[in-house]
Amino acid sequence: MKLFLFFTLGSCWGSFIYCSYWREKNQISLTIKRSFCDNCHKSLKIVSLIPIISFLIQKGRCCYCKNSISWVSTCCELIMGCCFSCLTHSDYNLGICLFVICWTSWLTIEDLQNLAVSQNLLFGGSLIILAFLKLNHQFQINFLASAGILFVLLSCFVILRWLGSADLILLIITYFLFGFWKLLLLLLLVSTSGIIVCLILKTSRLPLIPFITLGIFILFLI
Known part of the structure; x- marks a missing residue:
């Protein structure tokens, strides 16, 4: 049922x-x-x-x-x-799982359509997730320093145009959700699947949020 x-x-x-x-x-x-x-x-x-x-x-x-x-x-x-x-069947909180998947799937639709997403949707969803983690005592202050370092490192890829600014925000939120090691696994999943699709479609430019959404879904299951 x-x-x-x-x-x-x-x-x-x-x-x-x-x-x-x-x-x-x-x-x-x-x-x-x-x-x-x-x-x-x-x-x-x-x-x-x-x-x-x-x-x-x-x-x-x-x-x-x-x-x-x-x-x-x-x-x-x-x-x-x-x-x-x-x-x-996920061990993660079901409410946050459903919210994140709904949020990222909507971002996916926008990214596929426009290669861009609504800033209100992006930052609004991010704040809701961080607030939820804080209320459930899953948001640790010491994450802020490491998240700042991660933000600076990933910003280099934005400057090189390997990532978009929305991709960067979504990856930082993933870090708060899953931690550093699962973020690395997500990056591996995203880059591998992206390269395969690029080779199949013979293109060098793809919206990345659909691949991030798929990776987040996989992380929720494992």
């Missing part, structure tokens, strides 16, 4: 962030119109908005115009549903 509940929550979140991504890409505000078909633009009924299930029931087609529905949204729902379910 618990796994089903968190899978449902995750799939709903996946549906929302894909909707946000699609609307931003097409310059449509989230607030001006309820969900609609990409092809005929008719507003969808509630029964057509159930993550994954609606896609299967409608056989991947709009209930009005019968045109094919993008399967990307359903994949996003399925992935986030599985992520939320897996996090229930």
Whole structure:
């Protein structure tokens, strides 16, 4: 029952962030119109908005115009549903796990779209995480000095344009969450996966936050 509940929550979140991504890409505000078909633009009924299930029931087609529905949204729902379910097995605090994954997945969508993220979202989420760690006595003052040194070192990569400023902030937050050694493991995961994708896509420039998000998810599980 618990796994089903968190899978449902995750799939709903996946549906929302894909909707946000699609609307931003097409310059449509989230607030001006309820969900609609990409092809005929008719507003969808509630029964057509159930993550994954609606896609299967409608056989991947709009209930009005019968045109094919993008399967990307359903994949996003399925992935986030599985992520939320897996996090229930993490030894880390479940609340912070879910918040961090929701936060970083939204940053991922923005980074994929714009190669940049909202500063309000980035720093707002960072402050919430630090406040949570402080309230749970996981934030140690002696971390500040080492975090400062780490910030200076990683800033060199920002100057060289190997990292973006948002990547730097996210890595510092990861340090507060997991500590130094797991941050090194994260950097290994991010750099390895990034190099592989660069070779496959034959490109030298990729948004890094998606890889950081994947690495954070793996760290929560191990």
